[in-house]
Each structure stands twice: as C-alpha cells, then as structure tokens.
Amino acid sequence: MIDCDAFDVLHGSSQQAPLAPAAQADFDAHLEACPACLARLQSYVTLREVLRRLAPYDQPSLEQVPLPERLVSRLMAARAAALEGGQHKQGLGS
Numbered sequence: 001m002i003d004c005d006a007f008d009v010l011h012g013s014s015q016q017a018p019l020a021p022a023a024q025a026d027f028d029a030h031l032e033a034c035p036a037c038l039a040r041l042q043s044y045v046t047l048r049e050v051l052r053r054l055a056p057y058d059q060p061s062l063e064q065v066p067l068p069e070r071l072v073s074r075l076m077a078a079r080a081a082a083l084e085g086g087q088h089k090q091g092l093g094s
C-alpha cells in the first residue's frame with residue numbers, strides 16, 4: 001500500500017500521461033482505502049471542472065490535459081461504495 005505522499009506523486013504523474021498498470025493499481029488501491037485522498041481528489045476534479053467552465057481560454061495548462069473519463073467514473077464508483085458502506089442494502093436479490 002502506498003502512502004498519501006506517493007499517491008500525490010502518482011496523481012501528478014497521471015496528469016502528464018496515463019499511469020503504468022502497476023502504478024494505476026496502487027493509485028486505485030489507495031483511493032479505495034483512504035477517504036481523505038478520495039475527498040481531496042473529488043475536490044480537485046470539481047475545481048478543475050469549474051475552472052474549465054469559468055476560464056476556457058485563460059487556463060491553457062488545464063485545458064491541455066482533459067480529465068480522464070475513467071478516473072471520473074472510478075471516483076463516482078468509489079463514492080457510491082463509500083455511501084453504501086453506511087447503509088446496507090437489503091431486499092436485493094430475493
């Protein structure tokens with residue numbers, strides 16, 4: 001398991017180029033295990049989306065690297081899983 005600092009490094013790298021499979025696995029594992037980093041990443045993703053909409057022409061560095069759809073869907077799935085953790089689903093699969 002990587003720590004939060006290593007996670008930050010991977011996250012930074014992922015903005016430049018897709019992560020190697022092993023690094024991506026570490027990234028995902030940490031994201032699932034660390035609510036703090038998940039929350040930070042969600043804030044970051046939200047901030048980037050807001051910046052892109054507010055200043056589409058004044059943020060070339062942000063504009064160059066589109067947000068990976070895969071990352072967004074992973075975030076949503078992780079968030080849904082975290083929410084479900086508090087309230088067990090019952091009545092499914094009868």
Ligand SMILES: [Zn+2]
Pocket residue numbers: 003004007030034036037038
């Ligand atoms: Zn962390």
